[in-house]
Amino acid sequence: MEAFLFFSCGALMLLGGVMMVLQRSAVVAALWLVFAFIAASGVFAALSAPFLAIMQVLVYAGAIMVLFLFVIMMLQGPVLEGERKRLALPMWPAVAIPPVAVLVLVGSWLSRRHAEALPVQPAGFGSPGQVADLLLGRYLLAFELISIVLLVAIIGALALGNRERKLPWS
């Protein structure tokens, strides 16, 4: 079950990613990304991370991707002229060599180890409670900092998005 979930969702996620890259339309790409994210939540589930699986759907596929789609709509669905053309042929090797090299090397390098099955974790591992404990205990600082990060994002978005030269409250 776990293995099936992992491999199938993993494959779908990869598919989603590849399709996103290959799509010319930003809207379709975004949808493929949502697809990949949902598959990712399956992968999380397979890796004994139920809370993450839920959050993946809620936050990523839900919130973030909606944001993307919203922007795409706002910009009237940009499908770029330039991207209608394929990348020039001579460019392909140059573009492909680094990722392929990375993939091949990392892959071959990793495949020699960690071949045993992942250990089974006790129930409650990765549950919201456990994560919350960590978040409010050991990682309290992170929790506080992430709030600042989000605050920065808010201020930034507000500041950038405003046509006038002042913040809404100013």
Place this chain on the structure above:
Amino acid sequence: MHSPVSESVIQESLLRWIVLLPLLGAAINGLLNRRLPRAAVGAIACGSVGLSFVLSLTAFLRLAALPAESRLLVDTVAKWIGFGPLRVDMGFAMDPLNAVMALIVTGVGFLIHVYSLGYMSHDKGFQRFFTYLNLFIFSMMTLILGENLLMLFVGWEGVGLCSYLLISFWFNEEANAIAGKKAFVVNRVGDFGFLLGLFLLGATLLPHLGAGEGLFSFQVMQRHADVLAPAATAIALLLFVGATGKSAQIPLYIWLPDAMAGPTPVSALIHAATMVTAGVYMIARMNFLFVLSPAAMHVVAIVGAATALLAATIAMTQNDIKKVLAYSTVSQLGYMMLACGVGAFSAGIFHVMTHAFFKALLFLGSGSVIHAMSGEQDMRVMGGLSKKLPITFWTFLAGTFAIAGVFPLAGFFSKDEILWKAFSGQGGGVGLYAVAFLVAGLTAFYMMRLVVLTFHGQNRASAEVRHHIHESPRSMTMPLVVLAVLSVVGGWIGWPAFLGGSNRFDQWLEPVFAGGGQMVAAAAGHGAALVEHGAAVAEHGGQALAEGAAAAHGGGHGNVGLERGMAAASLAWGLLGLSLGYLVYSRRTKVADKVRGFAGGWPYRVLLNKYYVDEAYDGAFIRPGFRLSKTVLWKTVDAGVIDGLLVNGSALVVAVFGSLLRLLQNGLVRFYAWSFTVGVAVFVVYLSLKG
């Protein structure tokens, strides 16, 4: 200086004033310059030199009062250069040799100063002229009285400088300036040899110095002459290179004729009577060294003889009155060198003295002529001046006979002694004698030519010039007269033994040069030098009897008959030259026409153009040197290779690299990301291979 060990050195602080008085005069005239009236300038200049002459005379008398072996006055002023073992004092010394020189220089110098009062009276640069002239006397006296070779060198360069200044005195003419520069530079070439000689001498001597001994002191050098023996030839030749520059010998004589660009008193003083003899003096001064090297002596003799001949031939064709005299001077200097080269130092110095008298006289006389001719120097437009310039003419004639060696004028004695020594001295022989003999005739010939062209016949100048011809003022004629008297009687002091005299001059100098002879004997005693030398002497003449020691004593007294015969021959030969000159240039005989016809051909042109030596130097050294400097060194090496290729080139390479790398910064985010991925790939590849 003559005695190897001089315990009995006599301090005489008079000497420094002999030297310094002219400097003082120069300083006053130079600094106050135009604020002084001319009369005062003249008085200061002549006065200082005159006083210097008086002091020289005083010192001379003091010296003469001493016993012959200890005739040495020393005046050490201060330490000059003192560093480690190198110690050179600033000091003066007087012995019989430089006493004679001092008297000649201050005496003749004084006369020429007086003459200049008249000659330069209308010149704008009156003050400047006398400043330079005084400065010259100062330098010359430093040269002569300097206690060591380095002091001599100071004077040596000083007179060179003054010569430069005075040759280009009328610097408005570029040619004069060029002549001055040429004189200085050619002298510097000689100094190059001189300096190297100094170094070699110093290097040889330095390890052997005792405490407190000055390195280049003549006394010290003489004392340690034995250690110099191994390097004597090299040192002597190098010093001789210096002498060829100063005394206008082959190959560096070329500056002297050009030096006539200066005012005539300058030619008389510097380029005839005094400075140019410095080389001869230096060799005489260093006689103890030169005699150690027969080879070097031989070179000196040959160069001297060759110079004498060369210059005399050129002198026959020159049309400029001063040029003739200049070549004559070169020729006479050759005589002096020849004398030194055959070991007859005292004969050389004797000729220096007599030559100073009659050549100064001749130059001053020519100056008087030029003065009368409103500055004209070309003899072709002169003629017939004897009536208008009687004093000049008669004194000039005296000088001419003196230089031609007419008995019993001064020139006869000195020239005859040299001729005799060329035959009989160390390394002398028929060859040298023949050359010297030939030159004597030539000298008489061209001098007569000069007299005839100038004073005889009709005047060929323009009416205006002719109108102005007048005898010179008293200040100019007085020195002429004095010098004429000296030219006549000045030689009597060296009345030779074979004519019943005792050659007082020779005796006076004998202590100075005896040391050298002893040195030769000593050195010869040590090694092969004597054998060779003796053999050479034996080979060379009827005077096979002349042994080393005897030769060193200034010639034997053996063969009076031969000496007398040769003297008579040379006198006759001189008279023949004079007559021939008179015939050729005053009366149009067939012989004369033939000679002229021949002389008008290529030999004449070659001589007129001084054998094209200047042109040869120009083509061989000067032009290629300039071309090398400009096109190769400056434009190619400096600007091209070093600056262009290496400096700017490397800068360019760097800049090009920068510009190329800059092109990568194309503003494309994707390209940036791509290069990022390349970096990552490299990183990962490396780490995974390594880790």
Place this chain on the structure above:
Amino acid sequence: MVVTLNHCLLLAAGIFVVGMTGFVVRRNALVMLMCIELMLSAVNIVFAAFSRQNGDASGHVFVLMNFAVAAAEAAIGLAILVEIYRRRRTVDVDELKSLME
């Protein structure tokens, strides 16, 4: 068939490289931002896998933080993008060339 750590890592590597390549080849700024999101999710998988492997839930916390940061980044990125679009009427990064040598 069991899930090994290796599988997780290879999957993550694959997704990561796809995202990376997409970032390089796509000219649409929006898609580039999405590619970054994809790469981040690859990272998340690694975190989750190691959490599981080591029995340590702090990896999960890390992933959560990642979510938040990704969201913040997307927000700001999109905000700037909108600003650029307003002026340039394009989201083609190849046309953002006012800054170059």
Place this chain on the structure above:
Amino acid sequence: MSFITDHILSWVTFLPLAGSLLLWTVVRREGPARLFALAVALADFVLSLHLWFHFDAKSGLDQFVERAAWLADGRISYSMGMDGISLMLAMLTTLLGPIVILSTWRAVTDRVPEFMGFLLLLQAAMLGTFFARDMLLFYVFWEAMLIPMYFIIGVWGGQRRLYAAVKFFIFTMVGSVFMLVGIIYMYFHAGSMDLSAFLALDLPRQAQLWLFAAFFLAFAIKVPLFPLHTWLPDAHVEAPTAGSVILAGVLLKMGTYGMLRFAMPLFPQGVVTFAPLISTLAVIGIIYGALVALVQPDVKKLVAYSSVSHLGFAVLGLFSLTTMGVAGSLFQMLAHGLSTGALFLLVGVIYERRHTREIAQFGGLAHGMPVYATIFLITTLASIGLPGMAGFVAEFMILFGTFNSPTLAHGRLLTVLAATGVVLGAIYMLWMYQRVFLGRRDNPKNEGLPDLSRRELVVLLPLVLFMFWLGVRPGIVLDRVEASIERVLAPLAIEGAAPAAHEASLTAPALDLPDGQGRFVYGNPEMR
């Protein structure tokens, strides 16, 4: 007074610095700025007289020593000292200071306070370089010299001043950065930046060679030694008169000073190995500089190339490795400082009047400007080493030293070649003199030029006086430097035997270190 005399070196060094700071901040008006700068320079000269009169000539040790911890727990210190060598060059510097300032009275009218400030700053840096006995301190002063000189050339210079200024800066930097690496390298072996600690070091041969090369490059560029000289003509031609005077007068001596003070005693092996090469380059420089000077159409450039020739003599003297040659070299530094400094001042005089330096533009100047012509001639003669003037003593001792050098195998040949420089010197200088001053005054623009003013005379006369004084009484210098030179050369053990035989003695230089300057032993013994 003791608070001055106790720290006299610091006072002498930093007084001009203080002056320059005031010039940049407080004294901002032209007239007062000139006077103030002159006053400061004169005061500095007066202070430096204290050094002259209280210097103990018998001792070759550093005197007036000051020492205070600066960095790294005192391993790098503010260490100042002065021996005879430093004394001479420092006196030259302080003497030229007021002269230079006075010489720019009329020449510089633009941004006067800044200009004067830079001059004083330069003076401070130069003095510091001569006094520093800590390598880092030395380096700081050494580099700090660049800045004011750079500005002087670049701001107040001629047409191509930018090129010249940058070239000057970069050239000099090229050498000094490698020296910096060398200094740092030695620092970690000596454990201290103190010069005495460096001297006490005993480095293997290979290291010595590399370090010598690094140090020497820096100094050779500064000298400048052929073929590193091409910055010099540009810098000189473009620099304002004051800049040229200081450049020629003092700055070039930094190179030879550095060789003598640092490169030679620190790396005997390097010296012995490279001396033949270096002396050959020096001789090439002598002849090359003279020949190129010969064909220059610009007076200033001619004088600049003559510097290449003259400094070639100085380097030759140093690497004769005889005390005499070295003393001659030091003397040459002074003589060249005086004569070439004066020449640049004189060129500046005519440039102020005619705004050109092209020889072809002149001719017959002696007619209207007799005093100027006379002083120019005297200086020319000093420059070509006429006996009785300073240059002669220098050249004589250098050539004599080289001739006698026991270590240079081809010393005599080099002497012969170098002596041709004496001849060539006369040619190019006198030819220039002839073309500028003699002959007819053909160019109407040269008519009516005023002769030297009183101020210009005051500027030039001291230099002329010293040219003669040093030529006639060289003892005032030689007596004061003899002990110092011997001490500096002690590590080289130059008793005349073949250097190889001295390997043993080279490895343990017998130095009497002054109190408080004991040897430092530091660091990992394996690395030493």
Place this chain on the structure above:
Amino acid sequence: MNGFIAPAIGDQIGVLLPYLIVAGGGLLVMLVDALVRTKRKDHLSFLTMAVLLLSVLAQMRGGFGGESVVLSGMLTVGDYSRYFNFLFVGCAVLTTVFAGAAFERSGRQRPEFFPLLLFCVLGMMVLAAASDLLTVFLGIETMSLSLYVLAGGVRGNVRSAEAGFKYLLLGGFASAFLLMGMALLYGFSGGTAFSDIARALAAGASDRGLAVLGGGLMLIGFGFKVAMVPFHMWTPDVYDGAPAYVSGFMATAVKAAGFAILARFACLMQPQLAFSWYPVLVGLAIVTMSVGNLVALAQNNIKRLLAWSSIAHAGYLLVGIVTLISPAAGNSGQMMLGREVGESAGAALLFYLLAYSLMNLAAFGIVGALSKADKEADEIERYAGLSRRKPLAAAVLAIAMLSLAGIPPMVGFMSKFYLFSAVVRAGLVPLAIVGVINSLVSVYYYLRVIVVMYMKQPEDGGYDSADTVAVSAAAVLAGLVLLLGVMPDSVHRAAQEIFRQITF
């Protein structure tokens, strides 16, 4: 797992006070901006400065020395972090001054600027004290996100927006690598704390390869932040597009923050991983120096020039990092020597960062002071004649340039001296030689600025007005550049002391 942790925080509140002040200050500034309605916004910059200064006071309150690990290992507060905090705060204060002056001149306020600046500083402070991967990540993100907005948020300025967007895109890209590295390292050590990593490394735990690769990827992430070639390409464009006051801040504080964590991280990984990283870093350091200097030669835009120069300086600093982890610095039995080399390299690094911040801020400060609302003063040619029009500004810029070129007696020289001393001490003489050759090349372009300002004839269109406040602030910096150049010892000594204390 043991419930609430408030008491524990209470103990640590003193240590955390500076962080809290800055964070709270950011909120406060926002609030004040919202509540106080005036046209002029001077009060915001004053308030920001007050906050920053207060944080300094809080920093000093606890005294110095000793490192304390707080918040269950998330932060390690000690002299190291304090040093950097002072640096960040200093840079921020001056940036506030420069920014305030710029707003004043342009008449266009950026009210979001001050809170974001404070949050950015907070991120850096966290980064400098971070001893947990998560803290590192969040610190970097706090800093970066703020910077994206600071750089790209000049309204109405496309170049600014483009710069911000480019920075964001590439920053996000780099963050992904950083995160991947963290993930691998987390996997390797089983925990996110540095102490876990150190323990795992020391234990020679399971798969060292993970640590090598993870560390390497993190290095790339840090390398991006400090502009290491080939991850540098954003730098010139972003510095160019961002307003000068932000560029200055990025070139100094941000770079310092990057190096703060890089040095710490390198030390952490050093004993075991030095050999894997070391050669790569040597190469990258050389390439970074060289590329930076070479391209800077060809610049006509002073901001780009400074950007490339900052890349070059990153190269020098990387040399310091290389020395820090060089074989001589801590293995093979020469422990004593190694410790010393490490200390001297670390101290040199700290000193260099301070020196670099001073001179670079001064340079950017002048550029900013000359800028106008619509146009940054970035064309070098138009600086011609500045020395006549604005002598003080020209002098300050000249001093900054000379210092950047490493000419004594400016602090730039001293920092290079310390750095190369450490390098030579570690036996890496060739590296030092490459370094000095590079600084030689750099002299040319630094001088060029001076040439233009002082030696070129002024032409029409030259920059001719400068903000007095900004110039004065830059002048203070120039004064410090000179002062520290002559008397660097106290700072360097402190830096040495800091590195002596640092523990992991």
